[in-house]
Amino acid sequence: MTTGVRAQRADSPPEPDSLERLVIIGFMGAGKSTVGPMLADRLGWTFVDLDDEVAGRAGEPVHEIIRGRGLDTFRRLESEAGSAVMRRRRVVVAVGGGWPAQPGHMELLADGTLSVWLRVSPATALARIAESATRRPLLEVADPLATAESLLARRRQHYRRGDLEIDTERRTPDEVVGAILKRLTPCGGDLEREETA
Numbered sequence: 001m002t003t004g005v006r007a008q009r010a011d012s013p014p015e016p017d018s019l020e021r022l023v024i025i026g027f028m029g030a031g032k033s034t035v036g037p038m039l040a041d042r043l044g045w046t047f048v049d050l051d052d053e054v055a056g057r058a059g060e061p062v063h064e065i066i067r068g069r070g071l072d073t074f075r076r077l078e079s080e081a082g083s084a085v086m087r088r089r090r091v092v093v094a095v096g097g098g099w100p101a102q103p104g105h106m107e108l109l110a111d112g113t114l115s116v117w118l119r120v121s122p123a124t125a126l127a128r129i130a131e132s133a134t135r136r137p138l139l140e141v142a143d144p145l146a147t148a149e150s151l152l153a154r155r156r157q158h159y160r161r162g163d164l165e166i167d168t169e170r171r172t173p174d175e176v177v178g179a180i181l182k183r184l185t186p187c188g189g190d191l192e193r194e195e196t197a
């Protein structure tokens with residue numbers, strides 16, 4: 001069908017029947033891996049963290065792949081894992097912050113996929129990352145704020161291609177999930193009614 005959710009960035013809600021996957025994009029520290037499982041739970045779908053997929057396939061954590069084998073190798077592994085994951089159905093996928101900026105990746109999001117950009121400022125991203133156990137080699141540099149700002153400036157054009165845009169700056173993960181589900185009406189509306197019933 002030609003009216004897949006990819007074309008619905010503006011106002012029209014996605015058609016729940018044709019929705020097969022949600023892909024969460026955004027900068028490191030946006031909350032993708034926190035919000036993703038919560039959303040999957042609400043939808044009764046499976047959560048897939050692309051970094052975990054890559055780590056599972058490679059047999060070592062992402063930060064070790066990047067440090068030991070280099071960023072280019074990580075990008076290749078990420079690309080391979082991403083292509084496989086984007087064929088799965090009834091999944092919420094959190095991709096790493098660099099995935100949408102790689103050539104051809106956003107084009108993989110076909111009909112049936114709704115992409116959600118979780119927006120975060122560089123400063124808030126760094127504050128959240130400081131509290132997180134996950135290491136981000138790209139930000140383990142002399143001036144993390146300047147690096148985050150310049151990375152985000154280059155990536156924003158790709159993140160912008162997401163169907164939905166959700167500000168996470170002053171929202172708790174629960175509030176972010178609520179904001180996303182609200183945009184998925186009538187599907188989200190039903191879920192919300194179920195919860196308060």
Ligand code: S3P
Binds near residue numbers: 136
């Ligand atoms: C990266 C983001 C990380 C991870 C890797 C590179 C990036 O994922 O894929 O460290 O290039 O922005 P998160 O966005 O989940 O932190």
